[in-house]
Amino acid sequence: MINIKFPDNSVKQFESGVNSLEIANSISPGLARKIYASTVNGDVKDLTRPINEDSAVIFHKWEDKEAKHTFWHTSAHLMAAALEELYPGIKFGIGPAIENGFYYDVDPGDDVVISESDLPLIEDKMRELAKRNNKVERIEISKADALKLFAEKGDEYKTELISELEDGTISLYKLGNFTDLCRGPHLPDTEKIKAFKLLSVAGAYWKGDEKRKMMTRIYGISFPKQKLLDEYLAMLEEAKKRDHRRIGKELELFAFSQKVGMGLPLWLPRGAELRQRLIDFLTDELKRRGYTIVSTPHVGNVELYKISGHYEKYGADSFQPMNTPQEGEQFMLKPMNCPHHCEIYNATPHSYKDLPIRMAEFGTVYRYEQHGELHGLTRVRSFTQDDAHHFCEADQLKDEFKRIIDLVQWVFKSLDFNEYDAQISLRDASDKERYIGSDENWEKAQKAIIEASAEKGLDTIVVEGEAAFYGPKLDFMVRDAIGREWQLGTIQVDYNLPERFDMTYIGADNQKHRPVLIHRAIFGSLERFVAVLIENTAGKFPLWLSPDQVIILPISEKYHDYSKKVLNFLNNSDIRTLIDERNEKIGKKVRDNELKKIPYLLIIGEKEEKSSTVSVRRQGEGDIGVMKLEEFVNFIREEVKNEIG
RNA sequence: GCCGAUGUAGCUCAGCUGGUCAGAGCAGCUGAUUUGUAAUCAGCAGGCCGGGGGUUCGAAUCCCUUCAUCGGCUCCA
Numbered sequence: 123m124i125n126i127k128f129p130d131n132s133v134k135q136f137e138s139g140v141n142s143l144e145i146a147n148s149i150s151p152g153l154a155r156k157i158y159a160s161t162v163n164g165d166v167k168d169l170t171r172p173i174n175e176d177s178a179v180i181f182h183k184w185e186d187k188e189a190k191h192t193f194w195h196t197s198a199h200l201m202a203a204a205l206e207e208l209y210p211g212i213k214f215g216i217g218p219a220i221e222n223g224f225y226y227d228v229d230p231g232d233d234v235v236i237s238e239s240d241l242p243l244i245e246d247k248m249r250e251l252a253k254r255n256n257k258v259e260r261i262e263i264s265k266a267d268a269l270k271l272f273a274e275k276g277d278e279y280k281t282e283l284i285s286e287l288e289d290g291t292i293s294l295y296k297l298g299n300f301t302d303l304c305r306g307p308h309l310p311d312t313e314k315i316k317a318f319k320l321l322s323v324a325g326a327y328w329k330g331d332e333k334r335k336m337m338t339r340i341y342g343i344s345f346p347k348q349k350l351l352d353e354y355l356a357m358l359e360e361a362k363k364r365d366h367r368r369i370g371k372e373l374e375l376f377a378f379s380q381k382v383g384m385g386l387p388l389w390l391p392r393g394a395e396l397r398q399r400l401i402d403f404l405t406d407e408l409k410r411r412g413y414t415i416v417s418t419p420h421v422g423n424v425e426l427y428k429i430s431g432h433y434e435k436y437g438a439d440s441f442q443p444m445n446t447p448q449e450g451e452q453f454m455l456k457p458m459n460c461p462h463h464c465e466i467y468n469a470t471p472h473s474y475k476d477l478p479i480r481m482a483e484f485g486t487v488y489r490y491e492q493h494g495e496l497h498g499l500t501r502v503r504s505f506t507q508d509d510a511h512h513f514c515e516a517d518q519l520k521d522e523f524k525r526i527i528d529l530v531q532w533v534f535k536s537l538d539f540n541e542y543d544a545q546i547s548l549r550d551a552s553d554k555e556r557y558i559g560s561d562e563n564w565e566k567a568q569k570a571i572i573e574a575s576a577e578k579g580l581d582t583i584v585v586e587g588e589a590a591f592y593g594p595k596l597d598f599m600v601r602d603a604i605g606r607e608w609q610l611g612t613i614q615v616d617y618n619l620p621e622r623f624d625m626t627y628i629g630a631d632n633q634k635h636r637p638v639l640i641h642r643a644i645f646g647s648l649e650r651f652v653a654v655l656i657e658n659t660a661g662k663f664p665l666w667l668s669p670d671q672v673i674i675l676p677i678s679e680k681y682h683d684y685s686k687k688v689l690n691f692l693n694n695s696d697i698r699t700l701i702d703e704r705n706e707k708i709g710k711k712v713r714d715n716e717l718k719k720i721p722y723l724l725i726i727g728e729k730e731e732k733s734s735t736v737s738v739r740r741q742g743e744g745d746i747g748v749m750k751l752e753e754f755v756n757f758i759r760e761e762v763k764n765e766i767g
Numbered sequence: 768g769c770c771g772a773u774g775u776a777g778c779u780c781a782g783c784u785g786g787u788c789a790g791a792g793c794a795g796c797u798g799a800u801u802u803g804u805a806a807u808c809a810g811c812a813g814g815c816c817g818g819g820g821g822u823u824c825g826a827a828u829c830c831c832u833u834c835a836u837c838g839g840c841u842c843c844a
Contacts, residue, residue, distance in 0.1 A: 225839095237771060238838090324839030325770025332841050336770050339839070367837095372778080380817080380835055436844065458844050492768055492842060493835095501843080590844080609843085641844090 125176040136173075143169040143310060146181055157181040158189035158314070159307050166192070168260060168307040184346060194219035196258060196297075196309040197318060197344040198226050203256075203300035204247035205340075209234060214302065215279045215328055215337050222605065223343030227326055229279065229335065236338050241320040244340075251298060252312045259296040260306060265289040268303065279328065317351035318344035364603040366653040367498040375652075376499060385496040385503035387649055397506075397648050401484055404508055404533065404644065411529060413480040413510060418462035420486060424452040429622055430461040441490050441503075455488035460616075460641060463511045464623040467637075472627040477637065478514035478522055484648070485509045499653040500608050506648045512640040513625070519567060519615065519638055523574035523596070526613050526642050530598060531578065533644050539658060542610070543599045544580050546571055547588035557591050559617030567615045567638075568594045592618035598646075603657040610646035610654065615639070 123135045126145060136145060142160035146153045146169075159166055161180040162173060166188045173179070182189035198217035201224075205212055209230045217226030230236055236244075263271075265284060271294075272280040280303050284292065295304040297312065309315070319342060326339040345351045362368070370376045375393030382388060389397055405415065424443045427433035436457060443452040456462065463481050472479070486506045495501050512522045534542065548568050549557045557564065571594055575582045582596070589595060593615035599607050616639040619625075626634040645651035 235771080239772090322838055323771055326840045327769075330841070332769075336840075338770075341839080378835090384835070432844070439842085460844080487844090489844080494768070494770095494840080495842065496836090592844095604838095612844095614844090 124173065126173070127176075127178040129180050138174050139172045141170050141172050142167065142179060142181065145173075145179060153181065156183050158184065158309060159186075159192035161188060166307055168192075168258075168310070170310045171260070171307070191219045192307050192309060193315070193346070194224040194344060195304075195307075196312065197315055197342065198224040199258070199295060199297050199300065199302055199304070199308065200248050200252060200312055200315060200318075201244065201320070201340065201342055202226050202228070202302060203251055203297050204244050205230075206300050207251075208244060208247055209236070211276075213277045213279055216283070217302070223321070223341060225339050225341045227328070227337040227339045229337050236323055236340065238323050241323070241340070245318065245320055248318060252315050254298065254312075256298040257311045258308045260308070261294040261296060261301075263292055263294060265292055268292045268294065271301075272303065314346050315344050316346055317348040318342060319351060319355065358604075361603045361605075364657050365498075366500075366603070366656040369656050370499065370653075375656075383503070384493070385491060385501075387499055387502050387504070393652070397652060400645065400648060400651065401508075403536075405482075405484075407529070407532070408480075408482050408510070411480075411525065413482040416463065416466055416481050416483050418456070418459060418466070418483060418485060420456055420488075421453045422456050422462060424454055426461045426465070427454060427457070430464070430619060431622060432457060432461065436489075439490055439492075441488050456485070457487055457489050459483055459485035459487065459507065459509045460511065460619060460639075461623070463509075464619055464625060464639075467511075467513055467625055468623060472513075472637075474515060474627055474629045474635070477627060478512050478518050480510060480512050482508075482510035499649040500602065500606075502649050505650070507643050508645045508648065508651075510642050512642065513620075513627075513637040514640070515627075515629075515635070516563065516566060516638050519640070520570035520574050522640055523570055523613065524578055526640070527574060527578040527580055527596070530611050530613075530644050531580070534598075537655065539655070541600065541658065544575065544582045545588075545597045545599060546575060546582050546584045547590075547595045547597065548584065548586045549589045549594060550587035553587075557589070558621075559593065563617055563638075564594070567617075571596050571613075571615070590614060590616075592616045600654050600658070602654060608646075608650060608654060610651060611644045612642070612646065614641040616641055 124138050124140075125133050126136055126140075127133045134145075134148075136148075142157075142162065143154055146157055146160075157169065159182045160169055161167070161182065162171070163177050166182070182192070184190065184193075195218065198219065202214055202217055205226070205228060209228075211231055212234075213229040213231075215227035215229065218224065228236075265287065266289075268284045269281055272284060284303060293304065293306060294301050295306060295308055296302075297308075321341045321343060324339045324341070325336045328334040328337055343351070343354060345354065370393065373392065374390045375396065376390055377388045378384070378386070379388060408415070421444075424433060427437065433454075440457050441455045443454050445452055462485075463483070466481060467479065484506050486504060488504050491501060491503055496503070512526070514522050534540070549564060554561065554564075572582075572584070575596065595612055595614035597609050597613075598611035599609050601607050620636050620639050625637055625639075627637055629635045
């Protein structure tokens with residue numbers, strides 16, 4: 123007999139060799155029906171894996187990511203089984219579960235193309251196989267046998283994978299006639315996979331290596347109930363409506379032109395206004411926080427980027443150098459502002475008393491991104507960074523980091539922007555050669571970042587080996603409407619450029635010292651930030667530009683026209699002038715008292731409320747109430763009167 | 768750059784296997800209507816069917832090529 127301990131710390135006894143499914147069944151058949159995997163002593167296992175020793179067992183229902191993971195992994199195998207029947211001779215790469223669903227990388231042979239129009243057929247075959255209620259069997263074999271098995275099948279991908287595994291760790295899973303190399307865990311059978319949809323086909327390099335063969339990746343998702351699938355698909359549809367590319371077009375915020383060139387955004391009047399507001403909003407705050415504003419040209423001599431090292435590393439991927447009438451002289455569109463800012467630093471001598479120097483610029487940069495990479499406003503070839511560089515002493519690093527984190531938090535909070543992840547990227551300690559800068563400095567900087575984040579109450583993920591070669595960093599990431607992750611703000615320590623540009627300051631000891639450089643952006647780029655801002659707020663608020671604040675129009679298609687009418691109404695009312703007057707009058711006071719200059723957010727009636735009213739909320743204070751447009755105008759009038767007396 | 772798909776009026780799209788196939792709705796314009804929950808009625812205007820080349824008596828429809836876009840991969844200072 124063995125003891126099985128449950129999450130509530132109760133213990134029950136079972137025969138050795140019992141499996142999780144049997145244990146669950148002994149508690150209640152209802153429970154057994156609802157679980158998809160179990161964690162046994164910390165490892166996620168198949169429900170049918172025998173347990174032979176005293177163990178702690180946790181059952182995973184659909185809500186748990188372990189359950190979904192297992193479910194989708196088995197779904198991937200089901201799809202592979204269907205593919206093997208439909209495409210004889212097809213070879214398989216890897217087929218994991220992902221955050222939402224699963225995929226399988228396959229090689230159907232050189233002359234065979236699987237395209238999206240083939241997906242329904244594959245789904246039919248999957249349905250057919252699922253109905254047969256195939257059991258999923260786990261088989262453990264030796265490395266030699268496994269190699270032999272897949273070599274006979276002629277599957278070079280699997281044999282390559284196996285040859286990298288250690289002997290004794292090899293398990294196969296058999297589903298019907300389909301046997302796959304797999305660590306598991308899996309569902310006991312395919313009966314529970316009731317609803318699935320294959321979503322898309324894409325190319326993917328074998329092992330993610332550009333130089334290796336491109337396989338066909340098929341994405342899908344599955345659920346234990348049709349209703350869940352329907353809801354998921356409906357959610358995807360809704361998400362598509364929030365896509366900033368769609369909203370940007372509909373609301374005439376920005377456009378692209380083939381004639382101007384791909385990836386070069388054109389800001390339409392309304393979008394440009396939004397963009398300018400963001401610049402003004404941030405600039406005001408930067409001045410308050412001890413930044414100086416600088417400005418640098420859009421081109422630079424190629425030599426500049428050779429000194430900075432950017433030319434060597436990124437020159438081939440940039441807009442290529444342009445020649446001038448002067449023989450032998452070449453310029454480049456600036457791919458980053460840093461070298462320019464370094465030269466601003468070097469333009470004047472510095473004492474330790476001047477540090478830290480915080481130099482900010484809304485600098486437009488140009489990068490020749492790969493054709494296939496361009497994506498709306500989130501990945502473009504010309505964009506404006508809200509860039510800044512802090513030059514400081516090593517001991518000031520932590521304090522500067524805290525200041526920057528504080529600024530990021532302030533900006534995001536002010537814009538009602540709550541969902542982001544913060545990631546700290548450290549160097550790979552086992553491969554120190556890859557990085558520039560002394561051991562001591564790296565340790566100091568990494569410690570400073572981690573401590574600063576903790577002290578600012580920032581939840582961070584720490585990832586080793588992701589640091590840039592020139593220093594560790596802290597990035598702020600967000601997801602777009604379709605779930606893709608984008609980097610916005612970034613704070614990076616740099617030991618490289620101060621060396622390359624031979625930057626110095628005179629210390630208290632009257633000796634020359636090397637300053638530390640911190641690169642930093644809050645929005646990342648205005649383009650990307652606007653994109654993410656649109657997608658984050660769309661659906662919640664209508665998008666529009668209020669006199670003094672970003673306002674979001676409702677995304678539900680039905681209301682677009684209505685929103686435009688509201689917009690016109692307000693534009694034609696005297697609100698704009700009123701608020702301008704207000705800001706004019708209290709402008710100086712505001713600055714001194716640090717009063718926030720963020721008046722009103724308008725939310726135009728959402729789906730259910732079929733009304734021509736608007737609900738009004740004041741930023742940071744919540745709802746003020748629902749009112750008609752005329753009332754809203756009067757309300758603002760009163761507010762402004764009270765405020766400016 | 769790589770794999771797959773798409774490209775028809777400002778927008779969303781219909782035009783199947785080549786021969787009234789240049790269409791619809793919304794937006795726009797003109798006029799009427801003034802009716803409280805975006806969408807009253809009538810009329811008008813809008814497109815070299817992404818660009819180039821080819822097959823054919825004939826192509827939006829088939830083929831090639833190029834550009835752009837979409838979904839991924841790779842990349843991402």
